[in-house]
Amino acid sequence: MRNIKVIMAYNGAGYHGYQRQNNGDTIQQTVEEALSKLLREEIVINGCSRTDAGVHAREYIFNFKTENPISCEGLLKGTNDLLPEDIAFLEVCEEREDFHARFDCKGKEYEYVIHNSTVKNPFYADTVMRYKYPLDEKMLDLEAKAFIGRQDFKSFCSAECDKEDTTRTIYSFDVVRENDLVKMRVSGDGFLYNMVRIMVGTLVCINEGKIEKGKIKEIIEQKDRTKAGITVVPDGLYLNKVFY
């Protein structure tokens, strides 16, 4: 049995998230349908991660098994032609038989993009969060360093999260400005449900003075979701890289 690994990118604006569900278009379903059509057999893919409705991916990894002898290049081109313009296969290759996109994943990097401007840009719709008030990216970059390390992130996890163990290791958290875009880039060994969006929301609340500077460590210790900031919209969130 061949084990095929695919790197893809997608704009999540038009989808109800990654994972297959009964109602609404999802990335998984759209990709499985295109692959099944091309290969003329029912394909089920193993994704590296779930992403929520409206969240994007610049590098998403999945694998699937097939006996079909199609070349990796043929599979790349053939599926891209069948997929809509907002989902793109970037790379296809063969992997060792026991490779699994989710179980073998060692970590991920997310980026959250904020359009920090009083002027709307209609061409950014659905791919950024717009924020009208000035963001102090240098101050927020310092504040964000408190997220780094192996810590219990229960305060930064949606109430809907069903994980017993809420301890995760954050490797890096950087806030940088590129003209009117402020980018928050965070990498770690794993992320809880809504964790990145709540961490970004907490930084936004610090910028607004709704949460005091220097409080992130204390909020982490409190293990209480209500002490952290808002959950920002999914539009600005990108799964950037997946580590193996």
Next chain:
Amino acid sequence: MRNIKVIMAYNGAGYHGYQRQNNGDTIQQTVEEALSKLLREEIVINGCSRTDAGVHAREYIFNFKTENPISCEGLLKGTNDLLPEDIAFLEVCEEREDFHARFDCKGKEYEYVIHNSTVKNPFYADTVMRYKYPLDEKMLDLEAKAFIGRQDFKSFCSAECDKEDTTRTIYSFDVVRENDLVKMRVSGDGFLYNMVRIMVGTLVCINEGKIEKGKIKEIIEQKDRTKAGITVVPDGLYLNKVFY
């Protein structure tokens, strides 16, 4: 009566064109509803131009009359808050009483954006035309110069066009490359129905060898739509500037 001029930008991907119609969301209707809500009176706007379904605008001008004493800044901010993210008011000012966005318009500039790449970019969806085969932008730039001047553009007008007089003056037509984007920029005193999309489609056909180089003047003289190239998709078309 105050005469208010507005400069706006919009992403047309989600709309059935500019002009109000019975079925489907249009830019005009969405803007009129936001203004009517803000000013608490029924507002009708005079747009500078129609744009087709899926076509975008970086600078679209319209005017409307009101007795409301609201400041131009208040109107800008208030309407932007009511409008969706894909329509943005950029500037609002007061004009002389007889200014009319359409009748006073002296010319326009359009830009057509082609993503010239074998690799799909999911974040360009709906805002470019993707074209897989190499485009020779220097050759096309020379070919496009044949459009310049006062000429009868009947060959470059949709069969649905109901204009008696199909003579227009093209001031400039430039084809430039910016990495994997090829931009075709054309300005003139007026444009027929689908004219820019057929001119771009003709250049694409020349690139493919389906139409011979050096034939544009002959196609213009033939006054026959079937001699020109395809009508390219609306996704890559931007109303760029409006001249008064």
